[in-house]
Amino acid sequence: MTAEATYDTVGTELPALVCEPISRTTLALFAGASGDHNPIHVDLDVARSAGLEDVFAHGMLSLAYLSRLVTRWAPQDRLRSLSARFVAITPVHARPTCTGRITAVENGVATVALAVTLDDGTVTLTGTATIGLA
Amino acid sequence: MAIDREAALALELPPLEAEVERGALRFFARATGEERPEYVDVAAARAAGFRDLPVPPTYYFSLxxxxxxxxxxxxxxxxDLRRxxxxxxxxxxxxxxxAGDRLTLHSRVVDVVTKRAGMELLTKHTSVTDPSGALVSRLxxxxxxxxES
Incomplete structure (x- = not known):
């Protein structure tokens, strides 16, 4: 895949990254591994006390998936920036799919528009990466 | 309750000395579905041109x-953290x-704005520097x- 990657053509789509459905175990592991121990993501009692029906995934878990999408396409040392807006909650059991598309190439830097979408079509995250061209 | 904007902007957040640990990076890789060898195996990381296991792009937030x-x-x-x-x-x-690097993080609240229905947006910036003082990342x-609903 790397050999075929083209970094400099507007409209090029990155190969999509389809993740596993997010289980409660995924959330427990990510809470520990990421250091984000906010109980709203792992403790049903706390989620309910805040008026929610259930816990929901950390936004940073989806952004970590998205960074995998980018760095398996372009080496990490080319990544100049990564940004995201968390626009919808990711429920437990949802399956995120990460996508990206080159929207601009200027001054040796490619801009990639990024998104994370669930199977029901909900867009949970929109973002941008900038990648230096070799 | 509304955040006291002046108090937020004046907050002195103590600098954080963070050590990047191999085990912690491997745990993060496992928790995020990252299986590529350069993110979990030191020899593979070195073969890929890194000094040791690389900090993945979003891990600076975890630091x-x-x-x-x-x-x-x-x-x-x-x-209220639940909100x-x-x-x-x-x-x-x-x-x-x-992995193995000792980094220093400086954080500051840079803005607090009130939106509709009492919703507030708090913006925090952090710089990550290495022991020589060189900038590694900004986030x-x-x-x-x-x-309150």
């Missing part, structure tokens, strides 16, 4: 959370940190604090 109580500044501002959502996050990269978070 911030190594503080003893990373949400203390929100508690100090009387924010906090992560609204936006960005990273800029100036270098590449690896920014926008936290959304939902109003």
């Amino acid at each position: 911030e959370l190594q503080a003893a109580d990373p949400f203390a500044f929100l508690t100090d501002l009387e924010v 906090v959502l992560h609204g936006e996050q960005w990273f800029e990269y100036a270098g590449q940190a690896c 920014g978070s926008v936290l959304v604090i939902r109003g």
